[in-house]
Each structure stands twice: as structure tokens, then as C-alpha cells.
Amino acid sequence: MTSAYTNTVSSSATSPLRLGIAxxxxxxxxxxxxxxxHADLIKNRTGRSLEIVAVSARNRTRNxxxxxxxxxxxxxxxxxxxxxxIDVVVELMxxxxxxxxxxxxxxxxxxxxxxxxxxxxxxxHAQTLAQLxxxxxxxxxxxxxxxxxxxxxKTVREGVAADKATRLGGILNGTSNFIxxxxxxxxxxxxxxxxxxxxxxxxxxxxxxxIDGWDAAHKLSILTAIAFRPxxxxxxxxxxxxxxxxxxxxxxxxxxxxxxxxxVAKRLPEDRVxxxxxxxxxxxxxxxxxxxxxxxxxxxxxxxxxxITISGQGAGEGPTASAVVADLIDLARGHxxxxxxxxxxxxxxxxxPVEKLPSAFYLRANLNAPADAVIDADKALSExxxxxxxxxxxxxxxxxxxxxxxxxxxxxxTRPIPxxxxxxxxxxxxxxxxxxxxxxxLRIEDLP
Ligand SMILES: NC(=O)c1ccc[n+]([C@@H]2O[C@H](COP(=O)([O-])OP(=O)(O)OC[C@H]3O[C@@H](n4cnc5c(N)ncnc54)[C@H](OP(=O)(O)O)[C@@H]3O)[C@@H](O)[C@H]2O)c1
Numbered sequence: 001m002t003s004a005y006t007n008t009v010s011s012s013a014t015s016p017l018r019l020g021i022a023x024x025x026x027x028x029x030x031x032x033x034x035x036x037x038h039a040d041l042i043k044n045r046t047g048r049s050l051e052i053v054a055v056s057a058r059n060r061t062r063n064x065x066x067x068x069x070x071x072x073x074x075x076x077x078x079x080x081x082x083x084x085x086i087d088v089v090v091e092l093m094x095x096x097x098x099x100x101x102x103x104x105x106x107x108x109x110x111x112x113x114x115x116x117x118x119x120x121x122x123x124x125h126a127q128t129l130a131q132l133x134x135x136x137x138x139x140x141x142x143x144x145x146x147x148x149x150x151x152x153x154k155t156v157r158e159g160v161a162a163d164k165a166t167r168l169g170g171i172l173n174g175t176s177n178f179i180x181x182x183x184x185x186x187x188x189x190x191x192x193x194x195x196x197x198x199x200x201x202x203x204x205x206x207x208x209x210x211i212d213g214w215d216a217a218h219k220l221s222i223l224t225a226i227a228f229r230p231x232x233x234x235x236x237x238x239x240x241x242x243x244x245x246x247x248x249x250x251x252x253x254x255x256x257x258x259x260x261x262x263x264v265a266k267r268l269p270e271d272r273v274x275x276x277x278x279x280x281x282x283x284x285x286x287x288x289x290x291x292x293x294x295x296x297x298x299x300x301x302x303x304x305x306x307x308i309t310i311s312g313q314g315a316g317e318g319p320t321a322s323a324v325v326a327d328l329i330d331l332a333r334g335h336x337x338x339x340x341x342x343x344x345x346x347x348x349x350x351x352x353p354v355e356k357l358p359s360a361f362y363l364r365a366n367l368n369a370p371a372d373a374v375i376d377a378d379k380a381l382s383e384x385x386x387x388x389x390x391x392x393x394x395x396x397x398x399x400x401x402x403x404x405x406x407x408x409x410x411x412x413x414t415r416p417i418p419x420x421x422x423x424x425x426x427x428x429x430x431x432x433x434x435x436x437x438x439x440x441x442l443r444i445e446d447l448p
Contacts, residue, residue: 033321078106095120114141122218139337170298184246213277237351239276257444282447287307356418361442368435
């Protein structure tokens with residue numbers, strides 16, 4: 001295999017590939033451990049060794065459980081870009097701005113190949129990084145940025161390179177999947193399970209990136225750029241999972257669905273792209289519905305390849321280090337593809353507005369239940385369904401149920417309608433005296 005770049009390492013080289021690693025946290029120390037533990041295997045597979053020569057982190061004195069003696073220490077990580085003894089810069093600090101961005105950009109400008117696990121950086125500065133990589137003929141690899149140990153990027157960029165994918169969808173965030181799985185299996189409330197996820201170290205003290213969908217959005221944006229074309233990250237529609245209750249999960253299951261936090265992208269006619277992150281109902285028998293706990297999964301479909309689903313551990317020291325070092329092995333072998341796996345340089349386009357995209361929806365509304373009131377749920381359901389039909393909302397199924405100790409709930413499944421129709425109807429429902437609080441609407445996505 002040849003390289004698409006001039007500034008990469010010759011595939012016939014046998015000298016060590018010399019690395020500078022910025023960031024010695026979970027992933028950085030994992031990479032050091034893996035390179036040392038599998039040194040013979042890597043040499044056998046590439047014909048050369050990976051040699052760590054320099055490192056950088058904020059705190060020089062912290063014991064990180066790996067031997068750093070003999071390595072050059074840079075207080076400023078950006079100095080790795082100019083360090084003449086380094087062939088490849090490995091950026092494992094994180095953050096879309098600041099030192100991580102400065103280091104990656106400076107390294108590409110200096111003609112030094114870069115490997116990173118930083119999804120926020122790659123998603124938010126996709127065009128700048130693609131241009132720098134192209135202009136300076138220097139590879140930037142980021143397998144670990146999407147779904148940790150799962151070779152998601154390799155699958156999309158290389159495995160199905162011959163096909164023209166039509167849709168990809170994935171469970172791209174392990175924390176949100178852990179929370180939904182625990183809620184489904186134990187019946188515990190969202191806030192309770194979130195606290196457990198934080199105690200176990202799956203979720204940050206500020207869990208927003210995971211449960212509000214931003215982490216998944218970064219990964220989806222990268223996958224979309226490779227499978228379809230680059231998109232403008234700020235136009236990707238992102239909704240979180242805070243409003244989902246165990247009752248929603250239970251009702252979805254009764255109706256033959258699972259609720260999963262999904263990132264989905266589709267190829268639309270005229271080179272347009274649909275991409276969004278939302279909690280959705282998917283068929284209970286689908287491959288993605290079987291992915292539980294902190295596991296991630298990705299399904300990609302094309303007219304020739306058919307649907308392919310891959311799953312595994314989307315985060316953690318070992319899986320993420322495995323993906324980083326696989327990129328380093330590619331460089332050591334002299335393999336390097338263009339950033340998005342294509343020769344043309346496409347400017348990012350806005351995603352299709354999610355409001356215009358049709359889908360069937362799950363609708364849940366809690367009935368207003370003043371103390372001591374006797375609620376006629378049949379009558380309330382009839383009134384609400386009449387209201388929805390009068391508003392032109394086509395319904396496929398309606399039912400009501402009463403969770404133990406709570407007010408009755410109305411559950412309705414619509415036929416496919418644009419999301420803007422659902423957005424229009426939610427405030428109308430909320431305004432009726434029959435309904436208490438905000439109704440919930442979730443897309444139903446028919447993934448294989
Ligand atoms: N953890 C995962 O499972 C996982 C999975 C996929 C992708 N990633 C990505 O991998 C990257 C690293 O994640 P992580 O979990 O390893 O993070 P982490 O444990 O918080 O480690 C970050 C490291 O970067 C260093 N650092 C941060 N800012 C710095 C600066 N301005 N100058 C020098 N060093 C700096 C820190 O130094 P000190 O130690 O001295 O504070 C620390 O060693 C992120 O982009 C993340 O999104 C992580």
C-alpha cells in the first residue's frame with residue numbers, strides 16, 4: 001500500500017518510528033503501556049519498532065505508573081512539533097481549543113504526522129485540519145476519536161470503500177447507553193442511575209457531553225464526513241436524554257421497541273446529508289437494540305455491502321490505546337490515507353434541517369391528575385386523539401396506562417410526519433387542561 005502523502009514514513013524504513021506523546025492521562029499512559037508490552041509483536045507486524053522519545057503533560061512530578069526516565073520532557077506540549085528527534089506527534093490531551101489545537105496544527109505545518117484521540121478537535125475544526133493535512137502533505141489519523149477500541153473509522157473508510165453508503169447509525173456514547181440499560185433492567189430513575197455512573201467514573205461531574213449528546217455528535221460528524229461528505233458541525237441537530245423515564249422504556253418495550261441514544265446520518269438526494277443525535281425507539285430485534293451497558297456499536301448500510309454492524313468497548317484505557325497504536329502501526333507500515341479517505345476536497349455543507357425530516361414518532365403525555373380526582377383515561381385519550389387528528393397528525397396506535405402510584409399516561413405512535421409537525425403539536429398538547437407538564441416525542445428509527 002502506498003501513502004497519499006509525501007510527508008510520511010517510507011514503508012521500507014526499518015529505523016524506529018520516534019514518537020512524542022502529549023497527554024499522560026488515561027489514554028496516554030495506556031498507549032505507553034501497550035507499546036512497551038507489545039513491542040515484539042509491533043516490530044514483527046511493521047518491521048520496525050515504535051520508540052517513545054518525548055512526552056508532555058501539565059504536572060511533571062505526578063506518578064503515572066509508567067516509567068518516564070530517559071524521555072525528553074516538554075513543559076509546553078506545542079514544543080513537540082519542533083522537536084527534531086520526533087517523527088510522529090501523538091496528541092492525547094483533549095479539548096477542541098488551546099494546547100491540543102495548537103500542537104496538532106503546528107505539527108502538521110512542520111510536516112510531522114499526527115495521531116490523536118480528540119473527537120472534539122477533529123469534529124469542530126474538520127476543514128482547517130483537512131486543509132493543513134493536504135497543504136503540508138502530512139497525515140492526521142484519529143481512529144480512537146470514534147468509538148474507542150472499535151475500528152469504526154477503518155470500517156467506514158476502508159472496509160466499505162467500494163460502496164456508496166446510504167445510512168449509518170450508532171450508539172456512540174457508552175455513558176448514555178449504560179444509563180438507559182440500567183433504567184431498563186432495574187426500573188431505577190434517570191437521576192439515580194446517572195449518579196451511579198458518576199460514582200463508577202463512567203460519567204463526568206458535568207455529564208452534559210454524554211447525556212446531552214455532544215460527545216456522540218462529535219463522533220457522528222467525523223463518520224459522516226468519511227461515509228458521505230464533511231458537514232458543518234454547528235448544523236448537526238442534537239437532543240439529549242434527560243426527559244426519558246423508566247415508564248417510556250417500559251412502554252416502548254411493550255410496543256416492540258428499545259430506546260437508545262443514537263447518532264444517525266443518511267445520504268439524501270442531490271448530495272444533501274441528514275445527521276442528528278437523539279434518543280430514539282428502534283425495533284427490539286435490531287442489532288443495535290442488543291448493545292447494552294457501556295458498549296458502543298455502529299451499523300452502516302450500502303447497496304452492495306448490505307448492513308454491517310460492529311460493536312465493542314467505546315472508551316477506557318485499553319480499547320482507546322489499542323486504536324491509537326493501530327494508527328501508529330499504519331504509519332510505521334507507511335500507510336496513510338487522506339483525512340476523509342477521498343482525493344477531492346469538499347467544503348462542509350449544512351445538514352438538512354431536522355424539522356423537515358419525516359419520521360414516525362412516539363408521543364407520551366401525562367394526564368393532569370388533581371388530588372382525589374377520578375380520571376377517565378379512556379375519555380381523555382379519546383379527546384386527545386381527536387385533537388391530534390383535527391390538527392392533521394396521523395396516528396398509528398394509541399393506548400393509556402397507569403404506572404403504580406402515578407397519574408395515567410397517554411401513549412401514541414404517529415405515522416411518518418416531518419418533525420416540525422411534532423414540534424408544532426407539543427405546545428398545543430401542553431396547553432390543554434388534560435395534560436400535565438411537557439409531553440415527550442421520540443423518533444422511531446427503523447434500523448436493521
Ligand atoms: N478516556 C477515554 O476512554 C477516551 C476514549 C476515547 C477518546 N478519548 C480522548 O482522548 C483524549 C485524552 O483523554 P484522557 O481520558 O486520557 O484524558 P485525561 O485522563 O484527562 O488526560 C489528559 C492528559 O493531558 C494532559 N494535559 C491536559 N492539558 C494539557 C496542557 N495544556 N498541557 C500539557 N498537558 C496537558 C494532562 O496532564 P496532567 O496529567 O499533568 O494533568 C493529562 O495527562 C481526549 O481527547 C479524549 O476525548 C478518551
